[in-house]
Amino acid sequence: MKEDREWLWYQMTTILGIGSCTIRKLIEYAGSLEEAVELTTEQLEESHICNKRMAAGWSRACAQRESLRKEYEGLHRRGIRFISIENELYPERLKDLSDAPCGLWLRGRLPKPCSPSAAIIGSRGCTPYGLELAKEMGKKLAGIGVDVISGMAIGIDAAGQWGSLNSGGYSLGILGGGVDICYPRDNIALYEMLLLQGGILSEAPPGAVPLPALFRLRNRLISGLSDCVIVVEAREKSGTQITVNCALDQGKEVFALPGRMTDPLSRGCNLMISQGARILYDFSELADFFRADVKELLRESAMPSLTALEKMVYGYLSDEPRHFEEILHETGLPVGELMETLLHLEIKGAAHQQIKNYYRRSLRME
Amino acid sequence: MLGIVYSGAISGIDGMAVRVEADISDGLPQFDMVGFLASEVREARERVRTAIKNTGFQLLPKRYTINLSPADLRKEGNGFDLPIAVAVLVASGVIPQELTEGCMMFGELGLDGTLRPINGTLSLVTEAKEIGFQRCIVPRDNELEGSVVEGIDVYGLESLRAVVDFLAGPDRFCPGVTDVTTLLQEAAARSTEDFSDINGQLAAKRATEIAAAGFHNILYIGPPGSGKSMLARRLPSILPRLTLSEALEITKIYSICGLLPREKALVCERPFRSPHHTISMQALTGGGRTPKPGEISLANRGVLFLDELPEFNKATLEVLRQPLEEHKIILSRVRGSCQYPANCQLVAAMNPCSCGYYPDRARCSCSLADVNRYLGRISQPLLDRLDICIEVPRLEYSDLTGTGQCGESSEDIRMRVEEAVKRQQARYNSEKILFNSQLSPMQIKKYCRLGKNQQELLRQAFQNMNLSARAYHRIIKVSRTIADLGDSETIREQHICEAIGYRSFDREVWR
Numbered sequence: 001m002k003e004d005r006e007w008l009w010y011q012m013t014t015i016l017g018i019g020s021c022t023i024r025k026l027i028e029y030a031g032s033l034e035e036a037v038e039l040t041t042e043q044l045e046e047s048h049i050c051n052k053r054m055a056a057g058w059s060r061a062c063a064q065r066e067s068l069r070k071e072y073e074g075l076h077r078r079g080i081r082f083i084s085i086e087n088e089l090y091p092e093r094l095k096d097l098s099d100a101p102c103g104l105w106l107r108g109r110l111p112k113p114c115s116p117s118a119a120i121i122g123s124r125g126c127t128p129y130g131l132e133l134a135k136e137m138g139k140k141l142a143g144i145g146v147d148v149i150s151g152m153a154i155g156i157d158a159a160g161q162w163g164s165l166n167s168g169g170y171s172l173g174i175l176g177g178g179v180d181i182c183y184p185r186d187n188i189a190l191y192e193m194l195l196l197q198g199g200i201l202s203e204a205p206p207g208a209v210p211l212p213a214l215f216r217l218r219n220r221l222i223s224g225l226s227d228c229v230i231v232v233e234a235r236e237k238s239g240t241q242i243t244v245n246c247a248l249d250q251g252k253e254v255f256a257l258p259g260r261m262t263d264p265l266s267r268g269c270n271l272m273i274s275q276g277a278r279i280l281y282d283f284s285e286l287a288d289f290f291r292a293d294v295k296e297l298l299r300e301s302a303m304p305s306l307t308a309l310e311k312m313v314y315g316y317l318s319d320e321p322r323h324f325e326e327i328l329h330e331t332g333l334p335v336g337e338l339m340e341t342l343l344h345l346e347i348k349g350a351a352h353q354q355i356k357n358y359y360r361r362s363l364r365m366e
Numbered sequence: 367m368l369g370i371v372y373s374g375a376i377s378g379i380d381g382m383a384v385r386v387e388a389d390i391s392d393g394l395p396q397f398d399m400v401g402f403l404a405s406e407v408r409e410a411r412e413r414v415r416t417a418i419k420n421t422g423f424q425l426l427p428k429r430y431t432i433n434l435s436p437a438d439l440r441k442e443g444n445g446f447d448l449p450i451a452v453a454v455l456v457a458s459g460v461i462p463q464e465l466t467e468g469c470m471m472f473g474e475l476g477l478d479g480t481l482r483p484i485n486g487t488l489s490l491v492t493e494a495k496e497i498g499f500q501r502c503i504v505p506r507d508n509e510l511e512g513s514v515v516e517g518i519d520v521y522g523l524e525s526l527r528a529v530v531d532f533l534a535g536p537d538r539f540c541p542g543v544t545d546v547t548t549l550l551q552e553a554a555a556r557s558t559e560d561f562s563d564i565n566g567q568l569a570a571k572r573a574t575e576i577a578a579a580g581f582h583n584i585l586y587i588g589p590p591g592s593g594k595s596m597l598a599r600r601l602p603s604i605l606p607r608l609t610l611s612e613a614l615e616i617t618k619i620y621s622i623c624g625l626l627p628r629e630k631a632l633v634c635e636r637p638f639r640s641p642h643h644t645i646s647m648q649a650l651t652g653g654g655r656t657p658k659p660g661e662i663s664l665a666n667r668g669v670l671f672l673d674e675l676p677e678f679n680k681a682t683l684e685v686l687r688q689p690l691e692e693h694k695i696i697l698s699r700v701r702g703s704c705q706y707p708a709n710c711q712l713v714a715a716m717n718p719c720s721c722g723y724y725p726d727r728a729r730c731s732c733s734l735a736d737v738n739r740y741l742g743r744i745s746q747p748l749l750d751r752l753d754i755c756i757e758v759p760r761l762e763y764s765d766l767t768g769t770g771q772c773g774e775s776s777e778d779i780r781m782r783v784e785e786a787v788k789r790q791q792a793r794y795n796s797e798k799i800l801f802n803s804q805l806s807p808m809q810i811k812k813y814c815r816l817g818k819n820q821q822e823l824l825r826q827a828f829q830n831m832n833l834s835a836r837a838y839h840r841i842i843k844v845s846r847t848i849a850d851l852g853d854s855e856t857i858r859e860q861h862i863c864e865a866i867g868y869r870s871f872d873r874e875v876w877r
Contacts, residue, residue, distance in 0.1 A: 124733055124734075125731065125732075125733050125734070128725060154733065154734055154735055155733075155734060184735065186734075186735050186738065321725060323757065323759035324569050324757070324759075324867075325566065325567065325568065325569050325570075325759045326759065328568055328569060329566075329568075335568055335569055335572040335864070336572075336848070336852075336860055336861075336863070336864045337860065339863055339864045339866075339867035340859070340860045340863035340864065342867070343827065343863040343866055343867065344863070346827075346830065346831060347826050347827060347830045347831070349830070353831075354725060355718070355724075355725055355757070356587060356755060356756075356757045357569070357756065357757035357759075357867070358725060358757065
């Protein structure tokens with residue numbers, strides 16, 4: 001019986017152009033889910049719920065029911081799971097949403113229902129600092145057992161998820177398109193890693209092409225599945241803002257990383273702070289929020305012991321990547337000696353070569 | 367009657383002797399030429415007949431047969447006019463056969479009997495000397511080039527009439543003379559581009575010096591206007607001075623391509639070739655139906671500079687892989703195959719992304735995916751052949767105005783480079799190689815012994831910095847060169863550290 005209802009939900013949710021709200025209205029109109037599935041195209045048009053295009057999609061789907069059934073039965077072979085809103089696996093957090101998706105597709109596994117979670121979000125075009133910080137954030141959160149939810153986009157999203165996965169944490173990637181399509185393609189390594197160690201979730205049926213409109217919908221799931229949203233870097237106008245708005249609508253806490261006034265990539269964050277977002281000035285803020293042990297969060301911050309020369313060179317480094325040539329000018333050391341010192345700093349983990357010959361201090365909260 | 371004269375054809379960059387025979391026999395008046403001839407050689411018939419007539423000799427209405435031997439070697443080029451004409455004159459009895467003995471000749475004829483310049487004189491004269499000829503007749507314009515070869519007298523003459531006179535009494539003519547040593551020395555003093563022109567950029571200069579000392583291929587990465595091309599253009603000025611045999615090899619190639627100026631006897635500077643990035647594969651490697659040397663051979667013993675590396679056609683770049691390893695290129699075409707030297711130093715320059723300013727986020731708006739896509743245009747195997755890679759930063763204002771440090775001159779740097787080169791050559795005198803960059807993994811084990819401390823350092827660096835296994839040999843080779851520059855027989859830790867700093871980028875670093 002239960003299995004049958006899953007199948008009915010499946011039929012409803014795979015129709016392109018018909019979203020969760022429309023499905024709910026249709027069920028209300030028809031009286032029940034079983035009756036809703038049997039609605040004819042004429043009835044649909046009479047109901048004034050659907051426009052012509054949606055009705056056309058509906059009739060096409062009705063005609064292809066046979067093949068749809070086959071696809072439904074073959075889902076598990078492709079490692080995909082369909083979870084309807086009535087399924088016991090369906091995340092509790094999403095049920096509270098006014099426009100909760102009627103069905104979800106999953107690869108990998110879902111987060112444990114009671115485990116705390118945070119969304120790490122931000123720009124795709126981000127600074128090296130933002131990238132590194134997102135990674136560090138993912139790592140710290142994994143350390144205190146918080147799941148990292150994000151959209152698998154290039155930049156901050158991916159960095160945060162990598163940070164979590166590399167430290168053995170759980171991370172969930174929420175896609176705009178179908179779960180069987182790795183989008184963006186560059187993140188295929190992350191996609192594979194999520195299959196092993198986390199999960200990939202989408203509201204769109206498998207094979208759905210990731211369209212811009214789908215990403216707006218996806219963003220409400222990111223905030224919906226998280227206890228709080230952490231914005232690492234964002235421009236004044238960005239997709240991140242959509243997620244933050246969703247989070248505010250859903251009553252979730254929003255953390256924003258403060259940035260410099262002149263940095264366009266931090267402007268969005270600073271704006272959020274001015275509008276009342278919580279300032280993430282230190283990782284301990286997160287410990288406070290998740291009621292975790294601060295010590296656990298701030299572990300590994302001890303400075304390695306440096307020689308006098310290394311200390312001197314370290315003094316010339318900053319959080320921004322600086323080119324070797326600049327450091328060379330300021331320290332006045334010979335090329336070979338400076339390169340040697342920087343290499344030792346790198347090996348000790350005090351300095352980091354962002355890209356070739358650009359050095360900066362490693363992140364650590366002193 | 368029969369007339370026999372010796373001439374030469376070009377194969378690869380070397381000359382090959384060709385025997386030109388002319389026979390006059392009774393029969394219908396005819397002028398036939400055989401011997402696997404290209405069309406420019408076949409057309410010699412009209413030029414030779416008219417030139418002989420206009421020089422004042424009479425061709426009889428008889429049957430003339432010309433044969434160029436060996437019959438299976440394709441004869442190309444414009445140098446066969448003169449030997450054919452002389453062979454005909456010998457057969458006609460104008461010139462006695464014994465006067466042409468021990469003499470090789472080349473030259474194109476005009477209808478009025480003047481001698482016009484040809485390509486490949488140096489290769490031809492060298493071949494003549496090696497086979498044992500005592501004299502060579504070349505067009506006047508090629509005299510300088512031909513007389514570079516020692517041990518053979520080269521006479522530059524201006525017309526067929528002069529050739530006839532010369533053969534009758536060679537004593538009245540003086541052979542051309544070229545003082546090669548002075549030429550080479552003068553050229554070294556003349557070089558215009560100097561490293562002291564570049565302010566700042568100490569790291570990049572140091573990397574260039576190391577590249578020069580070990581003949582390592584080098585890659586400059588940097589924003590537009592940071593001086594990548596300037597550095598590359600000055601690299602030849604710090605490379606070790608050309609030896610005579612190197613200069614001869616270069617000149618042969620240039621001469622074959624017709625690129626040697628008439629007033630120059632020898633290419634005395636290391637070549638610097640900088641092809642545009644729209645270059646085709648054939649133009650880079652050499653090719654054509656009848657193979658001609660490409661840019662990679664023209665840069666032999668010098669620098670092949672590829673600016674805007676990712677803009678090059680990917681397939682074009684990939685063909686560089688094998689010649690870069692083997693220092694020669696073998697071209698196989700319909701008309702046979704030939705081999706050209708390709709012992710050049712590859713210098714490449716590129717921007718870090720398509721707009722050129724990454725990682726300066728204030729100016730660069732490329733997404734990380736864009737940046738990676740841009741870098742992805744260069745294949746890893748090609749990157750593996752670039753031992754040294756250095757980021758050239760944007761110049762500060764103080765660097766431009768010259769208040770910054772003004773660097774050493776090329777001459778000073780070259781002194782150090784030559785010292786390092788000497789050290790390498792002493793070390794590898796039992797091997798086939800000359801430079802550290804040519805070390806094979808086996809030879810690395812033999813010549814680049816690392817102490818315990820050094821190995822530990824490398825191990826740590828590999829672990830912490832995520833180096834790829836491919837980087838390992840490159841780092842050791844470069845540290846060997848740095849040690850040579852520092853007058854050290856053992857590779858020390860500081861040498862390894864510096865070499866790691868110059869390692870080529872791994873893709874991971876950019877993500």
